[in-house]
Amino acid sequence: MKLAYWMYAGPAHIGTLRVASSFKNVHAIMHAPLGDDYFNVMRTMLQRERDFTPVTASIVDRHVLARGSQEKVIENITRKDTEERPDLIVLTPTCTSSILQEDLQNFVNQASLNSKSDVLLADVNHYRVNELQAADRTLEQIVRHTISKAKKQNTLDLTKTLKPTANILGIFTLGFHNQHDCRELKRLLNDLGIEVNLVIPEGGSISELKMLPQAWFNIVPYREVGLMTAEYLKSNFDMPYISTTPMGIIDTAKWIRQIEKVLQQNNFKPKFNIEEYIDNQTRFVSQVAWFSRSIDCQNLTGKKTIVFGDATHAACMTKILTRELGLRVICAGTYCKHDADWFREQVQGFCDNVLITDDHTEISNVIEKSEPDCIFGTQMERHVGKRLEIPCGVISAPIHIQNFSLGYDPFLGYEGLNQIADLVYNSFSLGMEEHLLEIFGGHDTKAIVTNDIPELSNFAWTPDAVIELNKVPGFVRKKVKRNVETYAEQQKITEITAEIMYAAKEAVG
C-alpha cells in the first residue's frame, strides 16, 4: 500500500480504451463496476468530442459477484454487435475485474461465435503496466490480430506501394497535441515526396490494417506508444522504422536524414537535395534558428530550468533548451520509469541531474530547492510553479482542457519548433514582467482588487452579516455588498443582518 495523491500515468485500462476508441468503428466494453467509465467523460470533455465515445461498461455488481459475469458479458458483447455493428469489440478488463479471475478469454470465444464483429480480449496486467504501456501493447495486439486474420484468409497483400509511403504509428485520442503533430508530420512527408499509407490508431479502420505492410517504412513519433507495433512489423515483414522524434532543429534534421536513408535502401532517389531542404527549412521556414540568435534571446542565456514529463517530450525539450536555445537544464526528469535507461541516455550531457520518479512531491521538492527561472512540465508542475511563483510551460501529459488548443499548435517538425520557442519565450518574458513589476512597486491598479469592505456606507452591518459577507469570494464581494444595500434601501431598512442578505440574494440574485 502506498499513500498517493496524484499520478502521472493512469491505470492500464485507460491506455487500452484510448487506443480502441481512436480507431473508427471499434467498440470497447469494459468489465467494470458502476462509475469506472470515467474515460468517456475525459474524452468528450478534454477533447471536446462530438461523437459518443464507443465505450460501454458491462457492469460488475453484487449479482455478478455472486453468479459470475459470463452471461452478462456475452450478452453485452452480442448486444453491441447488433446495435452498432462494429468491426471489432475489445473486451477491456479493469483492476477490479482482474481480481475476479474470471475466464474472460472464454467469454470472448463464446461471444465471437454469435457475433459478426471480431472480439478481442485486451491483454494487459493492471498491476504491472500503466496507461502508456497498456496503450502500446493494445495497439500491437489489434494490429497482430488483424494481420494474422488476413494471413489466414489469404487476403494479405505484401506488395509495396509504387511511390514511397510511410505509416505513422501512435497518434491517438487524448494524446498531447497529437492531432497537430500528425498534420505537421504529413506536411513534412509531403514535402519529401512521401505519401502517408496509414495513420493508426487515430481515425484508422480495422479493415485497412492489413495494408500496413504495403508501406515502405514506419514512423513512430513518440516513445510511449507504437514501438511494439513497429517491432512486430519489422520482425514479421522486415519493415524498417524510424523512432527518432522530430522535435527540435537537430532531431528533425536527423529524422529527415533517416528517411532519406530508407529511401536510398529502396533505391529511390528524391527529386531534390535533402540537405538543401533541411537547410532551407532550418534557416528560413523555421524562425527558431534566427530567433535564438536574435538580441532578445541573449537574455535567455544560461537561465536555469527544470524539465519533467513523459520520456519523449522531456528528453526532446531538454535537448532543445540546451542545444538550440542556450538555456541550462539543471534537472531533467520523467515519470516513465519503465523507460528510464533510454531517457538517461538521451539527456546525458544536456542536463546537470536526471530524476526518474512518479512521485510528484519529489519533483516538487527539487523545484523548491533549486529555484529555477522556469519549469517545463505537466499540469502538476504548472501548479507547483504557481505556488512558488515560478513560470511554467506545459510540455507533456497529464494535461487539462486548455492544452487541447483549437488553433494549430504542433510540437513536432519545423512549425512545432516555432510553437515551442514561443512557449519558452512567453514563459520567460512573463516571469520577467512579474519580477520587474515587483521591483518597481507593482501594478498601479492594486488598490482596486483589495478584499476589504469599503468603509463609506449608510447602512449598519450587524456582525453576523459581516461574517456572511466575508464568506463571499473577494472578487465579487463589492458587488454583493452593493446589491444588498440597494435592496435594503428599497425595503427602507437601515440595519443589515444575515437574514436581509439572504432575502436580497433571493430577490436580486
Next chain:
Amino acid sequence: MTSSITETLTFECETGNYHTFCPISCVSWLYQQIEDSFFLVIGTKTCGYFLQNAMGVMIFAEPRYAMAELEEGDIAAQLNDFKELKRLCLEIKVNRNPSVIVWIGTCTTEIIKMDLENLAVLIESEIKVPIVVARANGLDYAFTQGEDTVLAALVNRCPSEELTPAVHQEVDKTNQSDQSTIDDSLSSQKTQHPPLVLFGSVPNIIQKQLITELKQQGITVSGWLPSRYSELPVLNSSVYVCGINPFLSRTATSLMRRRKCHLISAPFPIGPDGTSSWIAKICEVFGVVPESLKEREEKSWSYLKDYLELVKGKSVFFMGDNLLEISLARFFIRCGMIVYEIGIPYMDRRFQAAELELLEKTCQAMNVPFPRIVEKPDNFNQIQRIQSLQPDIVITGLAHSNPLEARGITTKWSTEFTFAQIHGFTNSRDILELITRPIRRNTNLNTLGFTTVVK
C-alpha cells in the same frame, strides 16, 4: 407522447448500463464539510485516477484526502493489511492531525474481502484516532449515495446524550411579518418542541439559511449531520430527524433503527414548493401552525418570474445519475415545464414517499402527464428515446453532453446540480439560473443557423 393523464406514477427498471460518478467522489465535498476529517480511499489506481480527474483543480489545493493505493502484494495478501493501513494512518496522524479518519472502502476491498470494520477497531485503539468506515463502492452504489454511506457510518459515532441534562431548548419565536424577522431580540412567544436534527451535507451558508427559515416558524435546529467530527449532534429516541437530500435513505434507516430517532418524511427543500412543503411538514409534526408560509412561498415565486417565462412549456429529459432527479423534476413541473422521463439510479419509494406524493400532486395541479420514472436506466436506449422525443433540454452527465449538443439537443450538465447551492427559498433562482443557461446560450447561437455539427 400521449397527453392522457394516468392515475398513478409508474416505475420501470432497465439494464443499469448508465454513466454516473463513482460514489467515492463524495470525499470531495465531505472533506470540506467535515472540517477536522481526513478521508482515506482504499483502492487502486483506477479510483485515484477518477478522483484526480473528477476533482479538477481541487486536487492541487492539498486536500484532506488521499488514496491508500493497493499494490499487487496487497491483492495477493503477501502484505499484511493491518500493518499497511496502520502505517499509512500513522503517517496521516503525524502530518495532518485529523479528529477522524474516514476510510472509504472500494470495489477492490469488497472483492478481496478486506475486513475494514475490524481493522478499523484495532488500528483506532492503537493510534488513538477515531476511524470511521464507509463502503462507498461502485458495486453497490451510485455517485451521491457515497455521502449516504458516510453519513450512515457517522450516525454510530454521534453521542447519545448531552453532557448536561437534556432539556428541550426553548426557542425564540419572532413575529412573522417579514420586517420583524430581521431582529432576533423581538421575541414575543415561546415554543417547545423535541430536538430536531437535520441530515445531509450542504455548505454552511445553506445550513444557516434553512435554520433561519425554520427559526421563523419557531423551530430550533439542535444539530446537523454532518458537522465537524467533534461537534456531531446528539441522537437518541427523543430526537426528530429530517433529511434535506433525496439520496440519504441508508442514513435515515440508521437513524431510525440504530438510534431510535423519529424520521420526519417530507419533500426535500428544493425549489420554493419543496422548501415550503418541507417546512410545513416539520411544523405539522411539531404541532406548529406555520405562519405566513404561503406568502413566503408566493414571494419566492415572484422573484423567479423572469426565469419562469423562459422555461414555461419547455420539455425536459433526465437521464439520471445523482438521485436529485425526482425533486428537480417536481420543481420544474411546478415551473411550467413538461418532464418526459426521470431516469434515476436508485429509487427508495419509502424514503422519497412524500416527495413522490408531491410530484403526483404537482402533475395534477399543472395538468401535465406523469413523467415516466426509469430506475437503473440504460443510456443507449435513453439516447434512442431522446432522439425520437427531441426534448428541449436533456439533463445528463458529461459523457453525453457534448455528443448530444453536437446533434442539436440542448443539455445541462447534471453534476452541477450536486455542487451548486440549490436548497431553500433563497437558492431557487440558482437552480433556474442553471437550467436556463443552456437555453439562453443556445437562443443566442441559434440565429447563426448551425445547430447540428455532426456529419
